[in-house]
Amino acid sequence: xxxxxxxxxxxxxxxxxxxxxxxxxxxxxxxxxxxxxxxxxxxxxxxxxxxxxxxxxxxxxxxxxxxxxxxxxxxxxxxxxxxxxxxxxxxxxxxxxxxxxxxxxxxxxxxxxxxxxxxx
Numbered sequence: 001x002x003x004x005x006x007x008x009x010x011x012x013x014x015x016x017x018x019x020x021x022x023x024x025x026x027x028x029x030x031x032x033x034x035x036x037x038x039x040x041x042x043x044x045x046x047x048x049x050x051x052x053x054x055x056x057x058x059x060x061x062x063x064x065x066x067x068x069x070x071x072x073x074x075x076x077x078x079x080x081x082x083x084x085x086x087x088x089x090x091x092x093x094x095x096x097x098x099x100x101x102x103x104x105x106x107x108x109x110x111x112x113x114x115x116x117x118x119x120x
Contacts, residue, residue: 001118004055007119008038008042008115008118008119009038009119010116010119010120011031011034011112011115011116013109013112013113013116016031016112017105017109020033020105024076028105028108029055030110031112032051032054032055032058032108033050033051033052033054033055034051034109035051035073035108035112035115036049036050036051036054036055036069037050038072038115039076039077039080039115040076041071041110042076042077042080042115042119043076043077043080043083044079044080044083045076047077048076054069054086057069058080058091065098066104067096067099067100070092070095070096070098070099070104070107071092071093071095071096072092073092073095073111074090074091074092074093074094074095074096074107074111075092077089077091077111077114077115077118078091078092079088080112081118084118086117091114094107094110095107095111098110
């Protein structure tokens, strides 16, 4: 089992966003999976639902699982921050609200930004 201090790769958020646009969202699917897997690593939950499974569940439920996913990722990022002695907020609720109003892509950018801080 991986420790909560597992290291992850720092990713260029702007580049990933631009690649997602250029590829009409295809790269965004890969990015979704990496955010999921990195969050599982840093929060100490490597046994949690993997990125590909989360993506498939989101597609099969027409996005409903994606709402649960955004909240869950925020909660896990908060958990990882607390384990490292960093201040945390209610990121799960922020990401969920962004997703509900059509800004899920902003939530994903914010998730990656938080993960990049944890990768340092």
